[in-house]
Amino acid sequence: MPYSPYDWNESIQQRNEFIEDRLKDGSPVIALTYGEGLLLFSMRQTQRKIYEIYDRLMMSAIGNHSDIEQIRVGAIDAAHVEGFQRSPDDVSVQRLISFNISPAIKRVYSDPFAQPVVFRGVFAELGKTEDRDTMIVVSYDGEFRNSPRMAVVAGTAYAEDRMSAYLKTETESGTANLAVALRASLYAWGIGMKHLQTDDRADADYSESGEPAADISSVVSKHLSDRWTPEAAVLERNTSRENRFRMLTERDLAETVSKYQ
Amino acid sequence: MLIALDEHADAGIAIAKRALAHTESEIKMPLLFENKPTFADLLAAAGCRSIGPSAGAAPALAHGTRDIDTHGTTVIAVKYRDGLINVADRRATAGNTVMYDQAEKVLALDDYTLISISGSFAKSVEVVRYLRHTFKYFERSQLQPMSQGGKLMELQRVIANNMPAALQGIGAFIPVLSTFDRETNQGHIYFYDAMGGQFETAEYGAAGSGSGPIRGAFEYILRTRGPFREMSAEDALRESLTLLEIAADLDTATGGSAKYLPAAKYITADGIQDFTDDEIKRALGRI
Numbered sequence: 212m213p214y215s216p217y218d219w220n221e222s223i224q225q226r227n228e229f230i231e232d233r234l235k236d237g238s239p240v241i242a243l244t245y246g247e248g249l250l251l252f253s254m255r256q257t258q259r260k261i262y263e264i265y266d267r268l269m270m271s272a273i274g275n276h277s278d279i280e281q282i283r284v285g286a287i288d289a290a291h292v293e294g295f296q297r298s299p300d301d302v303s304v305q306r307l308i309s310f311n312i313s314p315a316i317k318r319v320y321s322d323p324f325a326q327p328v329v330f331r332g333v334f335a336e337l338g339k340t341e342d343r344d345t346m347i348v349v350s351y352d353g354e355f356r357n358s359p360r361m362a363v364v365a366g367t368a369y370a371e372d373r374m375s376a377y378l379k380t381e382t383e384s385g386t387a388n389l390a391v392a393l394r395a396s397l398y399a400w401g402i403g404m405k406h407l408q409t410d411d412r413a414d415a416d417y418s419e420s421g422e423p424a425a426d427i428s429s430v431v432s433k434h435l436s437d438r439w440t441p442e443a444a445v446l447e448r449n450t451s452r453e454n455r456f457r458m459l460t461e462r463d464l465a466e467t468v469s470k471y472q
Numbered sequence: 473m474l475i476a477l478d479e480h481a482d483a484g485i486a487i488a489k490r491a492l493a494h495t496e497s498e499i500k501m502p503l504l505f506e507n508k509p510t511f512a513d514l515l516a517a518a519g520c521r522s523i524g525p526s527a528g529a530a531p532a533l534a535h536g537t538r539d540i541d542t543h544g545t546t547v548i549a550v551k552y553r554d555g556l557i558n559v560a561d562r563r564a565t566a567g568n569t570v571m572y573d574q575a576e577k578v579l580a581l582d583d584y585t586l587i588s589i590s591g592s593f594a595k596s597v598e599v600v601r602y603l604r605h606t607f608k609y610f611e612r613s614q615l616q617p618m619s620q621g622g623k624l625m626e627l628q629r630v631i632a633n634n635m636p637a638a639l640q641g642i643g644a645f646i647p648v649l650s651t652f653d654r655e656t657n658q659g660h661i662y663f664y665d666a667m668g669g670q671f672e673t674a675e676y677g678a679a680g681s682g683s684g685p686i687r688g689a690f691e692y693i694l695r696t697r698g699p700f701r702e703m704s705a706e707d708a709l710r711e712s713l714t715l716l717e718i719a720a721d722l723d724t725a726t727g728g729s730a731k732y733l734p735a736a737k738y739i740t741a742d743g744i745q746d747f748t749d750d751e752i753k754r755a756l757g758r759i
Contacts, residue, residue, distance in 0.1 A: 285505030
């Protein structure tokens with residue numbers, strides 16, 4: 212049987228549906244730059260979600276854990292070889308994504324006999340200065356987009372839009388410190404989760420002025436009481452430690468969470 | 473009849489084989505990247521000749537080997553009440569020439585481990601880079617830090633791997649390792665021989681050409697002033713810098729403190745810190 216352009220179209224369509232269907236329940240991830248560093252934030256039930264890749268690089272994603280794991284290890288390998296053979300300064304998120312991660316994902320996505328990866332993730336790179344912080348969101352088809360200052364990953368494009376809109380207004384005048392960044396991230400997570408759950412894309416009475424705060428609070432509170440735990444990690448710009456990457460502890464997050472408990 | 477059966481059997485096997493080949497070509501596990509168990513394997517796969525365990529065959533030994541004696545320097549590690557102190561001179565030599573007066577010989581391997589290097593500077597720097605990457609690669613990919621024992625084993629292996637080069641008189645390096653164990657809240661000092669043999673010491677460790685002449689002085693301090701591990705940071709720094717000054721007086725390859733201050737760092741439960749210039753000057757009796 213001849214393989215027509217129609218078949219190709221259909222197979223791509225089916226793949227997208229298959230993947231999107233599995234992504235849509237993922238717990239949203241927020242990447243946000245603040246004065247002294249860079250924050251990745253999410254909430255989780257069981258699996259760890261935020262990972263260190265290299266000296267100035269970290270990632271988080273939604274999707275199948277086995278796929279995330281493969282991409283994570285692939286990124287770590289590529290970064291370490293480059294950092295050892297040349298210099299840690301030559302390891303950049305831009306090079307890593309465009310020449311390693313994206314082509315590999317694209318390859319399995321466009322091979323009709325291979326299972327595509329169920330993955331959408333954000334790679335965040337700490338710059339020497341705040342305006343050089345870089346975040347790249349990579350999707351299951353290998354497509355990626357660069358976003359300065361902040362990035363979000365969620366199960367649907369609509370949820371991502373709502374989260375971005377909130378974070379954009381919230382961080383317009385810059386994010387002063389980690390506490391502010393954490394507060395905004397947790398709220399943005401609540402927004403993402405709300406719009407994932409209610410599937411209210413056509414919701415007409417959504418006001419442009421902002422999300423109804425009570426709704427968002429109740430989404431966050433409900434998940435906290437369902438034993439979801441916040442997970443956050445930072446890359447610190449000015450630190451004397453060998454590792455810039457630091458997972459935030461329960462104590463670091465207590466204040467942010469206490470508002471919703 | 474028999475023959476016919478065989479033919480049938482052959483045909484059956486052929487069909488099965490074809491079917492198998494068919495499924496193999498159709499069902500693919502989309503392995504995006506091949507995982508490498510260790511950093512050394514990763515480097516080997518990337519075609520990078522490294523100094524790790526997979527470095528490959530060592531170069532043939534030159535005819536007639538020499539003693540391993542190319543480590544002109546002095547590095548000292550001592551324990552003190554809250555952790556460990558490392559001091560080192562800053563001279564780099566080539567034969568009888570002073571190459572450089574600001575060499576950094578006390579290097580951090582991770583947040584709680586200092587390596588003080590003696591011997592070939594180029595080799596030492598490469599080893600430190602290799603070990604740093606190895607430790608971090610392990611922690612990042614395995615999602616747990618490499619154990620203390622694992623780290624020590626990596627270092628021993630690198631030294632042992634370097635043995636042939638050391639015997640040829642090129643690239644010998646012998647470190648002193650200081651590491652702070654956060655679980656037991658205790659510091660450990662290890663020194664090494666050229667074959668990678670590892671020895672833990674109770675009080676102090678030293679390496680380099682200047683370490684031999686001052687060995688008796690360590691023992692004198694232990695007997696007259698008491699153990700290093702009970703000293704305050706000021707006392708332990710003063711004693712170790714005095715020892716370094718004596719080494720500089722007795723050994724041509726060890727630099728003094730007149731031109732540039734020696735390097736001095738300490739490890740506590742809070743991680744690694746540099747002593748400030750003022751603290752070093754005070755310990756040297758200049759303030």
